[in-house]
Amino acid sequence: MIDWRNPPKLFIPGPVHVLPEVLQQLARPTLGHRLKDYSQLHSETVAMLKKLLFTEQHIFLSTSSASGMWEGCIRNCVQKDEVILCTSCGAFSSKFASVAKSCGRQVEELKVEWGQAITAEMIDEKMATGKYPILTLVHNETSTGLTNPVYEISKMMKKKYPDVLVFVDTVSGVVGLPLHFDELGWDVAFASVQKAFSIPPGFAIAAVSNRALKKSESVPERGYYFDFQEFAKVEAKDQTPTTPSIPHIMALHYQANRFLEEGMENVWARHKKMADYVRNWGRSQGFEVLPEEQYASNTLTTFKNTRNIDIAAVNKALREKHNTVFGNGYGKLKDLTFRIAHMGDTQMADLKELLGWIEEEIN
Ligand SMILES: Cc1ncc(COP(=O)(O)O)c(C=O)c1O
Numbered sequence: 001m002i003d004w005r006n007p008p009k010l011f012i013p014g015p016v017h018v019l020p021e022v023l024q025q026l027a028r029p030t031l032g033h034r035l036k037d038y039s040q041l042h043s044e045t046v047a048m049l050k051k052l053l054f055t056e057q058h059i060f061l062s063t064s065s066a067s068g069m070w071e072g073c074i075r076n077c078v079q080k081d082e083v084i085l086c087t088s089c090g091a092f093s094s095k096f097a098s099v100a101k102s103c104g105r106q107v108e109e110l111k112v113e114w115g116q117a118i119t120a121e122m123i124d125e126k127m128a129t130g131k132y133p134i135l136t137l138v139h140n141e142t143s144t145g146l147t148n149p150v151y152e153i154s155k156m157m158k159k160k161y162p163d164v165l166v167f168v169d170t171v172s173g174v175v176g177l178p179l180h181f182d183e184l185g186w187d188v189a190f191a192s193v194q195k196a197f198s199i200p201p202g203f204a205i206a207a208v209s210n211r212a213l214k215k216s217e218s219v220p221e222r223g224y225y226f227d228f229q230e231f232a233k234v235e236a237k238d239q240t241p242t243t244p245s246i247p248h249i250m251a252l253h254y255q256a257n258r259f260l261e262e263g264m265e266n267v268w269a270r271h272k273k274m275a276d277y278v279r280n281w282g283r284s285q286g287f288e289v290l291p292e293e294q295y296a297s298n299t300l301t302t303f304k305n306t307r308n309i310d311i312a313a314v315n316k317a318l319r320e321k322h323n324t325v326f327g328n329g330y331g332k333l334k335d336l337t338f339r340i341a342h343m344g345d346t347q348m349a350d351l352k353e354l355l356g357w358i359e360e361e362i363n
Pocket of ligand 1: 066
């Protein structure tokens, strides 16, 4: 019987399972957001996030889910007469394009089939027209379990189109996958915390470049809640423009510290190891990974349902017997694929248990 007080352990690609010790961080006594205690929490958290994202530029803490930052980067950094090249390889990258349109901006989409990657060559061909001052990318497309070759893309962009601003949705990439913000030359990269940070949903972070912040000065009608200039005004005081979700920031502080202690190279290696394990398991069971091997994500795996199993029935059984669920396919891939998250605080032992239970149901 469904009871939200006793939810299943989550192997869906977000929100993911949260450790009890992380949940406890959200129950700490609250702080006054204009008092020095909060500023201490804020400055320590931002300093750790800068290390996690390899940036010395700006980190803004947003009391919103990541969707707010889709809107934030567009409304802050794109003039109405500029054309944005939005790359689209699945549900979330397409949504980024539609959000840009809904903000009244001009968008052209560079689209590939779901499950395929956006490559540097494809972007180069479009950028060569000289038409686009802005590019949007998704680091890790959660609907298809695909990681775009963002290092290659960024190398090409920096070399050939250094003046183009690059906005990156790294919602299901951040922490689980390498991300060197300054070296990549990105202008805005944002993520929510319910994926690899393994924190309950409702909060987002954004890295913002100096030049993106500068550009926002000249863009009219930026709104208020996501106005980068408002964030910048209180940055030196280690505050946010409005009352933030302080419990989320406490949890973020705790998790950022844990990831730094583990070491980012180790965190990424752990994700790769879990991903390899899940992919090999799936292949041994007769399932194909949806993206090509070189683009398969290390934070979640999407399998084609090549054996035509009844995904809903397997999940129902897992829920009844083990109070656990994994992800079905997203949107138009609902019954054609299924997804298993292996990010954040998930460990190999958790995955082995889950995959064993799935095997019992399908064989
Ligand atoms: C790649 C990607 N971008 C954006 C979003 C939207 O994030 P949120 O639900 O935190 O607003 C998601 C949510 O799953 C996502 O996976």
